[in-house]
Amino acid sequence: MAAVGTLTQLVFECADPASLVEFWRDILDLDPPTGDPDWLTLAWEPVGRLSFHEVAGYEPPPWPGRTGEQHAHLDLLVDDFEAACARVEEAGARPLDDVINPGPKAWRVYADPEGHPFCLVSVPE
Numbered sequence: 001m002a003a004v005g006t007l008t009q010l011v012f013e014c015a016d017p018a019s020l021v022e023f024w025r026d027i028l029d030l031d032p033p034t035g036d037p038d039w040l041t042l043a044w045e046p047v048g049r050l051s052f053h054e055v056a057g058y059e060p061p062p063w064p065g066r067t068g069e070q071h072a073h074l075d076l077l078v079d080d081f082e083a084a085c086a087r088v089e090e091a092g093a094r095p096l097d098d099v100i101n102p103g104p105k106a107w108r109v110y111a112d113p114e115g116h117p118f119c120l121v122s123v124p125e
Helices: 017-028 081-091
Strands: 010-014 034-036 039-044 048-054 074-077 107-111 117-121
Touching: 010 017, 017 039, 017 048, 017 081, 081 107, 081 117
Parallel strands: 010 048, 074 117
Antiparallel strands: 034 039, 039 048, 107 117
16 A cells, blocks of 8 residues: 655644754754745754744643543664763753663653753664
8 A cells, every 4th residue: 555645744842943953953953044034944864854833832742641642752862872861951951750670771851941842762673
C-alpha cells in the first residue's frame, strides 16, 4: 500500500515563535529561520522543516502527563550525554526529571523554553 503523503514538517504551537525558534536553532545548529513573526520555520534534514506557530493563550503540556497531555516529544540522540545536557540547559532548557538509567542507556527529559518536552538519549530505541 502506498503512503498517503510525506512528512513535510513538525510544528510546535507556542506563545513566542521568535524566542523558541532561536532555542531550537541553537541546540540543533541550524541556519536562520524563514517565515513571518507568527510562523517561523527552520530547515532540518531529518524532518524537513521544524516550525513554530504562535497560539494566543498557549499553555505547555504538564510533565509527567497522566492522561495524554504530552501529545508528542522529540528524542535527540547525542554522542556525549553530559556535554549535551550542559548545552541544552545553557540554551534555556530545564530538566523535568533526573537522568534515567545513567550509563549506556541514559536519557533525560527536558522542557524547551515554552514547556515542550524533549529527551536527550544516549542510545536510539
